[in-house]
Amino acid sequence: MKTYRADITILPKDGVLDIQGKAVEKTLAAHGYDAVLEVRVGKFIRVAVEAADEADAGLKVRTVAEDLLVNDLVESYTFAVEERP
Amino acid sequence: MRSSVVVFPGSNCDRDVEKALLYMETGPVDMVWHDEAAFPHRPDLVVLPGGFAYGDYLRSGALAAKSRIMDAVRAHAEEGGLVLGICNGFQILTEAGLLPGALLPNASLRFICRPSYLRVENADTPFTCSFAGREIVQFPIAHHEGLYYLPDDELDRLERSGRVVFRYADQESGEAGEDYSPNGSLRGIAGIINDRGNVLGLMPHPERATVQGLIWGMDGKGVWRSLGEHFGAWEGK
Numbered sequence: 001m002k003t004y005r006a007d008i009t010i011l012p013k014d015g016v017l018d019i020q021g022k023a024v025e026k027t028l029a030a031h032g033y034d035a036v037l038e039v040r041v042g043k044f045i046r047v048a049v050e051a052a053d054e055a056d057a058g059l060k061v062r063t064v065a066e067d068l069l070v071n072d073l074v075e076s077y078t079f080a081v082e083e084r085p
Numbered sequence: 086m087r088s089s090v091v092v093f094p095g096s097n098c099d100r101d102v103e104k105a106l107l108y109m110e111t112g113p114v115d116m117v118w119h120d121e122a123a124f125p126h127r128p129d130l131v132v133l134p135g136g137f138a139y140g141d142y143l144r145s146g147a148l149a150a151k152s153r154i155m156d157a158v159r160a161h162a163e164e165g166g167l168v169l170g171i172c173n174g175f176q177i178l179t180e181a182g183l184l185p186g187a188l189l190p191n192a193s194l195r196f197i198c199r200p201s202y203l204r205v206e207n208a209d210t211p212f213t214c215s216f217a218g219r220e221i222v223q224f225p226i227a228h229h230e231g232l233y234y235l236p237d238d239e240l241d242r243l244e245r246s247g248r249v250v251f252r253y254a255d256q257e258s259g260e261a262g263e264d265y266s267p268n269g270s271l272r273g274i275a276g277i278i279n280d281r282g283n284v285l286g287l288m289p290h291p292e293r294a295t296v297q298g299l300i301w302g303m304d305g306k307g308v309w310r311s312l313g314e315h316f317g318a319w320e321g322k
Contacts, residue, residue, distance in 0.1 A: 017189065019269075068147065069143070074234060
């Protein structure tokens, strides 16, 4: 077994009101940051998992994400897995 | 009616619910720690109280929904037993999948603590049978994540099946809907019931509007009175 690090990014789903993102967006606009078109505020979670290989690590991360870390009614997620030395 | 009130680490309305039930003389009340595998006595009613279970970490109610007692709550609901989730308890029920939807941060991004006026949209449930249909009542709210969200088509289904039980309303006109949501809740939804009609969740606190002498009025008594009447042979207040 090897150890992998998974970095999970969680964002409000498109179409779900992201009130924090809107508030940050408005504040940036009020400060003249015209180049900023959109802001979404979410979460970042880093987990270490024990797995046979990278595919197995991905499977394990997906399982915990869908069971607890993410509420798939209102959130979507992506993740990247990397073997830890 | 025998009640069990679940106590999670971070619950802070558990004693208020116990007090309200005892004040209404609905029957014995067991306080049950979240890490128990079963209820000490078979309950007629299980209450998931308000508070900040697990510090609201990750998402409100998400960690509490995985507590050991929740297996017993789920089994109780599957057998048709009554479950009432108030505020954080409502959030826990949605996270546990016992009620549809999610409670998102208030549109104002502020914690709101104040009286709220509600219209009883469905007085044909065990939790509301002592109210008149479309009656306006006042239960206070105190929350940061109370914006009820469900995709539009599912909201339509919820409405059509009469599962919106409480809606934020105007005290004077009796009109209800999103315009009266203190928290931006879609369609003014303050409380819903499951398909089977035995699991109810609401953001406002009936237990804070029950005992005489508190500043929040006493409209909340109607919820406990309804439950008492539902189980019959009740001589409470």
